[in-house]
Amino acid sequence: MEEIKKKVRAWWDSHPCCGNQADSEWGSKEFFKQVDLYKDTYEPFTNTIARYPDWSGKRVLEIGVGLGKDFSRFVGNGARATGIDLSAGSLELTKRRLGLFNLKGSLCVADAEHLPFKNGVFDLVFSWGVLHHTPGTKKAISELYRCLKPDGGKAIVMLYNKRSFLCAYYRRQYLFSRGWFKKISKVFFPLRRLVPSESKDFCYEKMDSEGLLSACTDGAGNPLSKVYTRKEARKMFSDFRCVKAEAFEHGKSRFFGLLRRMKILERHFGWFLVIEAEK
Numbered sequence: 001m002e003e004i005k006k007k008v009r010a011w012w013d014s015h016p017c018c019g020n021q022a023d024s025e026w027g028s029k030e031f032f033k034q035v036d037l038y039k040d041t042y043e044p045f046t047n048t049i050a051r052y053p054d055w056s057g058k059r060v061l062e063i064g065v066g067l068g069k070d071f072s073r074f075v076g077n078g079a080r081a082t083g084i085d086l087s088a089g090s091l092e093l094t095k096r097r098l099g100l101f102n103l104k105g106s107l108c109v110a111d112a113e114h115l116p117f118k119n120g121v122f123d124l125v126f127s128w129g130v131l132h133h134t135p136g137t138k139k140a141i142s143e144l145y146r147c148l149k150p151d152g153g154k155a156i157v158m159l160y161n162k163r164s165f166l167c168a169y170y171r172r173q174y175l176f177s178r179g180w181f182k183k184i185s186k187v188f189f190p191l192r193r194l195v196p197s198e199s200k201d202f203c204y205e206k207m208d209s210e211g212l213l214s215a216c217t218d219g220a221g222n223p224l225s226k227v228y229t230r231k232e233a234r235k236m237f238s239d240f241r242c243v244k245a246e247a248f249e250h251g252k253s254r255f256f257g258l259l260r261r262m263k264i265l266e267r268h269f270g271w272f273l274v275i276e277a278e279k
């Protein structure tokens with residue numbers, strides 16, 4: 001396994017997705033409820049996009065289940081679901097969740113870039129906020145294409161949007177942490193209160209632009225986050241039919257909450273770029 005992927009796995013093992021948003025006993029029922037509440041508050045559109053009940057009785061693969069919010073909803077709505085994640089630590093917690101809530105689904109540690117499944121088996125491949133964390137994003141998309149049923153198998157994939165307000169803000173942080181820009185940045189200081197709190201705690205000066213982006217998006221120490229324009233995303237999905245790419249805004253602060261209400265801006269410059277496509 002490449003060095004960077006080992007780092008990605010180690011990071012998610014020690015920081016399962018949104019686990020830090022819960023203050024209940026780690027792995028308890030209350031813990032999972034708090035994680036879900038956090039995700040439902042700040043990414044409420046995921047539920048409408050995933051349309052869990054539509055996949056009842058269908059074969060669903062989720063790539064990168066994390067703490068299993070979406071996975072447990074696919075299973076709870078009757079899908080024959082399989083979930084994978086690179087992080088054994090996250091998967092252990094998701095297995096625990098299924099047990100606590102009496103749900104049944106198949107889970108295994110696997111790499112999105114080398115899916116351990118036969119060709120053409122899934123009706124839906126769902127992957128939310130995962131494929132921008134793996135070095136070979138294009139390879140992972142070819143893999144999910146291979147595993148989808150021909151003639152109508154569907155992919156729903158969320159990637160971070162490069163042409164977004166949030167990304168522009170992160171880039172600004174980089175620029176304004178250097179040289180005389182740093183001095184000017186003091187003028188903009190009040191604006192920092194408007195964005196997610198994690199981004200306030202880093203030592204920007206010591207990071208390169210990509211490092212800063214990775215840290216701002218998923219926490220200090222996160223080794224890899226990438227961003228894509230709509231055009232780049234469409235190119236990676238060029239083997240698919242009916243490719244739709246639409247952006248949704250983060251609801252983590254009042255500023256982004258406001259943008260979410262301005263639908264036209266949100267659809268273009270939202271942080272979450274959702275690609276829906278068919279094989």
Ligand SMILES: C[S@@+](CC[C@H](N)C(=O)[O-])C[C@H]1O[C@@H](n2cnc3c(N)ncnc32)[C@H](O)[C@@H]1O
Pocket residue numbers: 008009012013017018063064065066067068069084085086087090110111112113127128129130133134218
């Ligand atoms: C930001 S979390 C998203 C988790 C979940 N989809 C959610 O929305 O809560 C990213 C997840 O992707 C997983 N991941 C990263 N690279 C992966 C890879 N190459 N194959 C499978 N999973 C991967 C991580 O282990 C982590 O659990």
